[in-house]
Amino acid sequence: MMLTLTIDRSLDDPVYEQVADQVRRLVASGALSPGTALPSVRQLAGDLGVNLNTIARAYRLLEGEGFLVIRDRAGVAVSAPANEIEHSARAQLLEQMRVTLARLRQAGMAHEELLSVMRREVLAMDGGKEGHDG
Amino acid sequence: MGEAAVVNLFLMLRVLLVGGIFLILPHITRKGLLFGVYVGEAFADRAEARRLLGDWHRGFVILMVVSLLVGFGISLAGRPVAGNFTGTAVLLLGGLGLYIRFHSRARGLALPVTEEQAKKATAPLVGGEPKGAGLAKLALGLCLLTSLAAFVYAVASYEGLWSDRSFVAVMFAPSLNLILSPFLALLALLTAHAKRSVRGGSGGRSVEAQDAFRASIANVISWLALLICAFMTILSVQIVRIRLSGTSSLGGGFWLMEGVMAGVVIVFALFNLIRILKRYGQGGALIERGSVDAPLTDGLADNVHWVWGLFYVDRGDPSIMVEKRFGIGYTFNYGNRMAILITATFLVLFLSLIALGLFGLTGGG
Numbered sequence: 001m002m003l004t005l006t007i008d009r010s011l012d013d014p015v016y017e018q019v020a021d022q023v024r025r026l027v028a029s030g031a032l033s034p035g036t037a038l039p040s041v042r043q044l045a046g047d048l049g050v051n052l053n054t055i056a057r058a059y060r061l062l063e064g065e066g067f068l069v070i071r072d073r074a075g076v077a078v079s080a081p082a083n084e085i086e087h088s089a090r091a092q093l094l095e096q097m098r099v100t101l102a103r104l105r106q107a108g109m110a111h112e113e114l115l116s117v118m119r120r121e122v123l124a125m126d127g128g129k130e131g132h133d134g
Numbered sequence: 135m136g137e138a139a140v141v142n143l144f145l146m147l148r149v150l151l152v153g154g155i156f157l158i159l160p161h162i163t164r165k166g167l168l169f170g171v172y173v174g175e176a177f178a179d180r181a182e183a184r185r186l187l188g189d190w191h192r193g194f195v196i197l198m199v200v201s202l203l204v205g206f207g208i209s210l211a212g213r214p215v216a217g218n219f220t221g222t223a224v225l226l227l228g229g230l231g232l233y234i235r236f237h238s239r240a241r242g243l244a245l246p247v248t249e250e251q252a253k254k255a256t257a258p259l260v261g262g263e264p265k266g267a268g269l270a271k272l273a274l275g276l277c278l279l280t281s282l283a284a285f286v287y288a289v290a291s292y293e294g295l296w297s298d299r300s301f302v303a304v305m306f307a308p309s310l311n312l313i314l315s316p317f318l319a320l321l322a323l324l325t326a327h328a329k330r331s332v333r334g335g336s337g338g339r340s341v342e343a344q345d346a347f348r349a350s351i352a353n354v355i356s357w358l359a360l361l362i363c364a365f366m367t368i369l370s371v372q373i374v375r376i377r378l379s380g381t382s383s384l385g386g387g388f389w390l391m392e393g394v395m396a397g398v399v400i401v402f403a404l405f406n407l408i409r410i411l412k413r414y415g416q417g418g419a420l421i422e423r424g425s426v427d428a429p430l431t432d433g434l435a436d437n438v439h440w441v442w443g444l445f446y447v448d449r450g451d452p453s454i455m456v457e458k459r460f461g462i463g464y465t466f467n468y469g470n471r472m473a474i475l476i477t478a479t480f481l482v483l484f485l486s487l488i489a490l491g492l493f494g495l496t497g498g499g
Contacts, residue, residue, distance in 0.1 A: 003260070006254060047330050
């Protein structure tokens with residue numbers, strides 16, 4: 001099945017965030033495996049009908065987060081997961097997870113449900129199963 | 135066969151060919167588009183649409199007859215080449231006028247674009263070089279090298295190059311070759327990278343259909359560029375040799391050879407366009423059809439960015455080429471600076487050459 005990316009300008013989220021979020025999900029679920037080539041900035045921006053800078057910003061963001069590798073000539077590709085995580089990066093990501101968990105708890109998600117969602121997402125990452133939208 | 139007879143034959147073939155293509159063009163476009171206007175897929179089967187198409191057929195047949203009468207009339211008065219040009223001009227300008235009239239009628243039937251159509255967009259997440267781009271790059275390189283070599287050969291061979299009217303006599307064909315064939319190859323390269331719109335569900339089938347169509351069109355343009363380059367290089371060399379021999383007229387044999395080469399190019403182009411249209415339909419619509427429930431004009435529904443249904447102008451869209459709404463293949467996005475630059479460069483060079491050809495280059499010595 002062909003992977004696609006959809007943007008919706010009527011949403012509050014900026015377009016580059018929508019692009020980055022979908023790529024993150026696809027990488028995390030294994031649908032985009034390491035080394036997979038992504039469209040060039042120009043091609044993706046043209047196909048979506050958005051500014052080149054919007055896609056370039058999304059790609060740079062994903063590169064900074066370690067999801068993508070941007071090479072001038074070879075284009076954009078999904079990067080391999082790092083063998084070791086830096087101490088500061090780990091601490092930062094864990095802090096983000098704590099905040100997200102707290103927000104989910106505050107939004108009314110029960111303890112068991114929270115654990116179930118997390119378990120499903122982690123399993124989906126490893127096995128490439130559907131794991132979004134718990 | 136005399137020169138006048140060959141020129142008149144060219145006019146007749148051109149009118150039949152161009153006129154014939156224009157007659158069937160409204161049937162080639164995606165269902166739901168009428169004279170470049172989005173009217174919705176359901177409308178295509180209604181009596182109103184059929185009446186509009188019937189009027190178009192009648193109008194264009196009359197225009198073809200008029201252009202032939204004008205061309206042959208001028209030819210009979212002793213100016214066959216002028217008759218050829220005038221007849222063609224009547225057909226093209228008249229055809230444009232007729233199209234604009236029918237486009238205006240179709241605009242009255244246009245469907246408004248829904249909020250959802252305007253704000254959502256889906257793209258395939260597939261990287262790598264698109265199919266057809268490799269051949270287009272090769273064609274671009276070969277056309278540039280070959281046409282440049284023919285141009286240099288013509289310059290180096292003809293001593294009285296910048297004397298009275300020598301430009302028309304010797305340099306027209308090599309100069310035209312230097313502009314036309316690399317531009318065509320560039321067009322093939324840009325076509326290989328043209329915009330794709332995902333339609334219906336996940337859109338996988340839709341994108342595959344568009345990719346296949348896009349690659350086929352790009353390949354045909356690449357081969358056309360190579361064919362035209364090869365033929366025009368042969369003609370350029372031939373012209374220089376004839377002129378060097380001191381003959382004032384190129385002769386019927388030369389025109390016959392040109393006719394055969396033009397015939398090969400036209401047959402190649404037509405055969406392949408028919409093949410692509412029968413296999414894929416415009417934009418790959420034939421393959422998409424039946425595999426998705428959504429209207430296949432989805433993504434082409436926005437009438438706002440289309441001028442006369444022919445020219446796409448969207449500054450917010452970085453695409454250089456987009457799918458045509460009337461005709462076969464792709465067209466430029468005139469809201470893109472690169473597209474404007476490419477078109478303007480081609481037009482300036484091409485029209486300058488035509489002007490020099492018509493009025494000659496005098497003086498110098």
